[in-house]
Amino acid sequence: MKKIAIVTATRAEYGILKPLICRLEQEKEFEVQLYVTGTHLSKRYGNTKQEIEADGIRIYKEIPILEEGNMPYAISATMANALRRFAKAFMEDLPDLLVVLGDRTEILGICCAAMNENIPIAHLHGGELTEGAVDDCVRHAITKMSYLHFPAAEVYRKRIIQMGEDPKRVINAGALGVENILHVPLYDRRTVEKELGIAKDQAYVIVTFHPVTLERQQAGEQTRELLAAIEEESQYHYLITKPNADAGAGEINRMLEIFAKEHKHVQITASLGMLRYLSAVRYSAFVLGNSSSGIIEAPALGVPTVNIGNRQMGRLMADTIINCGNEKDEIVQAMKKAAATEHKKSALYGDGHTSEIITETIKKLFSEEKIDLKKHFYTI
Structure with a gap:
């Protein structure tokens, strides 16, 4: 029996990984070891480990790594904790x-520990670009550490090959987030309103605004501009989910909490969980902010997105995404355009069979191929 380790450090990451975890657990030849770490174990970020437990998914180990604060030193210390404690595990x-997903700094530390133990790494969502964030460097570094690659679109598959990875081990699997949308029964509108405390038939907007890590000195000013736009477009109810534990997140959270207390049409939450979040997006007027969910999940539901600033610059984007700058007036104009945009579903990120493709590829890897971590650089 092969031991498949999967790491989740954030609420969003777990929601994306869930269908893959469930499918791998169904395979008799695999023992799934789910490592739960990062913000999942923090009360400040909603103690989202409870969401995993509520889903009935077995947690193999809980490994605390999170340092207090969101300044660069705290981020570095969290990475160091991840490297040291996962090395021991x-x-x-x-x-x-x-198996890892994406581009978070703690995942980089965890991958370093795996690399030093000669553990092969399967990386999801490699090859993407987010030019406004340090995530770009982290993601590409993880790509070069990884043996098996599951990008979410063909353009990303080609980019990984351009980075020297063997095409035989780079499989366009689509996005697990799209699989969730296509296969998980979502709440109806009335249930969403009841669950989230939204008035009947009230038009609402889902907001997620993360710090742009390569512009972290501007986090406060960028948040002020966003909140000014929300204040002006007061015809909506706004449901704001807190940002990730990145540099600058503490300042954003403080501003959001003060603003929510002063404005009745605004509510803030640490986490909605995958089912409530996707259900809420489904019936929203549009999604507002700079989260990858506005680029991948919202278009798959047909919901327009106002994508603010540079954080997601470089990603493959559907026609329903309206890009704008960080200034209030630009955001307001983009919101008006989003409100008038037709709700039209996009299939840019796959057809909902991602977990099946990944599982079958891993099974084939262990049954047919001798893993050789001495990778050759593939020259185009």
Whole structure:
């Protein structure tokens, strides 16, 4: 039996990974080891470990790594904790494969620990660009550490090959977030209103605004401009989810909490969970902010997105995404355009069979191929 380690450090990451975790657990030849870490174990970020437990998914180990604060030193210390504590865990458990998603700094530390133990890494959502964030460097670094790659679109598959990875191990699997949308029964409108405390038939907007890590000195000013736009467009109810634990997030959270207390049409939450979040997006007027969910999940639901600033610059984007700058007037104009945009579903990120493609590829890897971590650089 092969031991498949999967790591989740944030609420959004777990929501995306859930269909893959469930499918891998159904395979008799695999023992799934789910490592829960990062903000999942923090009360300040909603103690979202409880969402995993509520889903009935077995947690293999809880590994606390999070340092207090969101300044660069705290981010670096969290990465160091991840490297040290996962090195110990991997030394004791020695999984046959580590599955990771994306581009977070703590995941980079965890991958370093796996690399030093010669544990092959399967990386999801590689090859993407987010030119306004340090995530770009992290994502590409993880790509070069990884043995198996599951990008979410063909353009990303080609980019990974351009980085020297063997095409045989780069599989366009689509996005797990799209699979959730197509296969998970979502709440109806009335249930969403009841669950989230939104008045019947009230037009509402889902907001997620993360710090732009390569512009972190501007986090406060950028948030002020966003909140000024929300104040002007007061015909909507706004449901704001708190940002990730990135540099600058603390300042944004403080501003959001003060603003929500002063404005009755605004509410703020640490986490909605995957089912409530996607259900809420489904019936929203549009999505507002700079989260990847506005680029991948919202278009798959047919919901327009106002994408603010540079954080997602470089990603493949559907026609329903309206890009704008960080100034209030630009945001307001983009919101008006989004409100008038037709709700039209996009299939840019796959057809909803991602977990099946990944599972079958991993099964084939162990049954047909001898893993050789001495990778050759593939020259185009």
